Amino acid sequence: MALGLLAGALAVALCAVLVERFVLHAEWWQVRHTVTRQPVAPQIDVGPPPGPLAPGWEQTTRIHRESAAGYDGVAFAVARGQVVTASGGGLDVRDARDGAERWSYRRTGWTLLGWTSTRSRLVAYFERDGRRGDRLLVGFDELSGAQLWRREAERPAAVSRATLRWPAGAGVVLTTDDGRRTLYGVSALTGRRLWRTPLPKGCRLYEGAAQPSDALDPADARTAAGGPDPGDALAALAAGCSGRDGRLLAVDPGHGRVLWSRTLAKGESPEVRVLDGAVLVADGTALRAFTAGGDQIARWDGDLVCGDQMCPAVRAGGRLLIVRHKDGKGAGTDRMEAVDVPSGRVEWSRDVPGYAALAQAGGTVYALRPRLSDQLLPAGVDTVDPGDGRASTVPVPFAMDPDLRGARPWLAAAGGLLYTAVAEAAPRPEGAARLVALRGAADGPGPAELGGVPVRDWPDACALLKKADLAAVHADDHRMRSARTSVGGVTLPHPVSCTYETTWNEPPGHGTPGKQPGKQPGKARPSGGADPSKSPSGKPGATGAKAGTSPTPHASGGTRSAKPGKPGEAVPEQAFRGLTVSVRWVAETRAEAERMLDALQEVQSQARERPDIPADRAYELGPTAGMIALLVDRAVVVVDVDQPPGAAARLARSVVERLRARAQGA
Structure with a gap:
């Protein structure tokens, strides 16, 4: 009888283990994964010509609201002829030319909280809903969507809430430990750890910041026309250090070497941006620009110089173009400046209408303005000459509210198309992110500034x-x-x-x-x-x-303006x-x-x-x-x-x- 009871207990335990592994946590019902064998042609580094714009194709992605607050946005990227859409629901990859579906990956009961890419490899980070200790990295071939590897319990280094991306370069993705005090390099091809680098004593990577890190991989980045080669891969990460100021760390992602370090203001969550040959950091006291070697070339003081998010910036024609709030004031007093790299000389400067995003292709800069005019409904796009700042303006076929949650305004140009994404309140109540691919259009009978309408x-x-x-x-x-x-x-x-x-x-x-x-x-x-x-x-x-008015009580049906009446009336x-x-x-x-x-x-x-x-x-x-x-x-x-x-x-x-x-x- 004792042996029988023991055998029964072992059988129940074995069944529980098998159910847990092959049913509750089984891939066959959790994962929805599609792949493709269709090749895709890379796009040339050019956007649409100056002039009217018309919609090419569109995609709407619903906001995925889950328990991980702050990571419920939608982010986009254009690379290798594809558009990657990352949201809490998973990954969706489409042909950048016509929006045709290529591959996708989703996990039931899991939320995508980050993604990155390097050298035609894409890595996604998932956490189980309600159990944030269950973490998973999944590596894919970026062109076909084929799964290359999976790694449990790994944690990405400094995920950006604004873009959902974390640093990668030279075929390596950066991860960290639970204390965020050590950097690891994980192969994007195999998922194996390649190197380990401790952070300076007392320092931890920022977590939950809008954009605490960024990276540049020459294999992925397009060199600006006429500009220098961006050189080796570079990752920049902000770290908070106990008892003293924070740190901006420039790291070689291929080998884990800390290339240089700069001091940041204490107590702020810095925002970091890496462009071709330049690193930008806003730490709540100033916006500073560094070369890839760590030399400071520009500084703009003020706690509101960038507002609530990183200043829009691009590198074009050997110049760093930055849009900042004028004299530290609020939106509406913005100024665009062109800084020569590496001399730091300001070559031109002009007032601009509060651009929400910038992009460059083929030496031309495109700027997204939330309103074509203060009185008009559509958003607009300015085509800017990086040489002297001259710009032409055209409307785009959508409206936008930059304050809506769900997707930070985004802009990219490639293959003769201009890609833009904005947040929408519909479908309500969660909302969605709308991606529109714009192409050049024929001139109308009226001015291009009014969409061709006389x-x-x-x-x-x-x-x-x-x-x-x-x-x-x-x-x-x-x-x-x-x-x-x-x-x-x-x-x-x-x-x-x-x-x-x-x-x-x-x-x-x-x-x-x-x-x-x-x-x-x-x-x-x-x-x-x-x-x-x-x-x-x-x-x-x-x-x-x-605003500026008081709610007014009114009689049923209303009345005309008051005139002197009889006493007691x-x-x-x-x-x-x-x-x-x-x-x-x-x-x-x-x-x-x-x-x-x-x-x-x-x-x-x-x-x-x-x-x-x-x-x-x-x-x-x-x-x-x-x-x-x-x-x-x-x-x-x-x-x-x-x-x-x-x-x-x-x-x-x-x-x-x-x-x-x-x-x-x-």
Whole structure:
């Protein structure tokens, strides 16, 4: 009986081990892995020519929200004729020319928290959901997707939350121990450890920073046209050191040698960027540029010189082009400077409109601007000559909000295409990252700065509402302000935004007309009126009422402006404080205009279709019903009313009527 019980216990234990290994942790049901045998042609180092841009192909990747907070973004890279998309859900690799699927890798119950590549090898880092101690590195052939090796319990060195990448070069990926005090070199081909390098005493690699490391591999990097060969592979990592300042370490990834070390400010999470022959580091006190040999060639002091993320920068034509906040101030006062490498001489400098990302190919620099103009809806791309800073501007077929989570604005150029990625709020609530491959397009009848649309096609925003329309919502007592705009050297002849401001009603004898005790008169909005790409985006404090205004109580149906009444007579309350009509875009075709309206609602935290408004399409944006975006023929127009909500829909119908009448008259 004792032997039987012992045999039974052994059988149960054996079954438990077999189930754990071959069922619960089995690869056959956890892994979804596709590979390809199709060759792919490498792309030449050139982007699209200056001029109009049109969409080539697109890809949308949903945000993967898991337990590892901060690593739930989506990152992209273009290399060897492929586009790599890395997200918490896994890897997706496509043909860079047409977006055709090549290979992919996903693991059920695991989250991808990092990836890197070197010499046609790609390595991904996964952690098990809910058990972060279960770690796994998987190596792939970058072109076919074939799995080369797996290694458990290995930890990558200094993963960037912004790009999900960690340093690699010369066929070696960098890893670290649990204490982050030692660097290891792991072969990207076999997964075996090749070398070990302790960090300086008392120093640890930063973890969870936006971009605490970067690397350059000459086999992967494209040498700038006319520039020097980047030389050997280089990895740069920031480390925090107890009791003293931090350190920036330049490491030879092939052999593990520390090439040089520089002191950083204490207590900050530095951001590091490695470009061809240059290393940038922002440590919260200054932005500094070093050569590959460690010589400092430039410094910009200020704790806000780069803002909340690393300054956009590229290397082109022997120059390091950097976009920084001007005089340490906030966005909107940015400046682009061209620094000669290695002399450090500033060759030119000019004000720029707050570029979100830079890319270079074939000696041409491309810059992504979040807005084509303060008054207009689309994002834009500037083509910059690195020799003198001259730039030309064109719109792109999407809108963007740089503050949305999920994907940091990204730009790359290769094979005559320009690749750009931005975050979207849709699908809600998690959102997605949208990648668009842009190609050169034919010139239209109008200026390229306006997407080829003649300036005569733009309606006058102040002609879209008449006195009767305003009186119908009790806004006949108002002040009107208009705003015009220009793109590059093109100025639109009519106002693109018209704001009607009203004053508060109050009982007779309580201050001057138009003022309420203890309150300012109705403040003017920004000259562009409502900003539908920002105010309802879901950021804290964003509501239907705009910044600088107070929520206004209103009687049912609203009233006209107050006039002196009889003693004891109730004083009616003001129906609203102001409204704005903005012509946000006029496209060359109806299909392009519809695409732009879709792009607008996709960057909003809340958007509801309004089929009761007789436009071609209409959306209600934001948490209240005071902002409505309209598509009428080729125009995208936004009507924004503080309150009551019903006034926005009524005025939107009037705007639709005026636009249709204008189209028929044309």
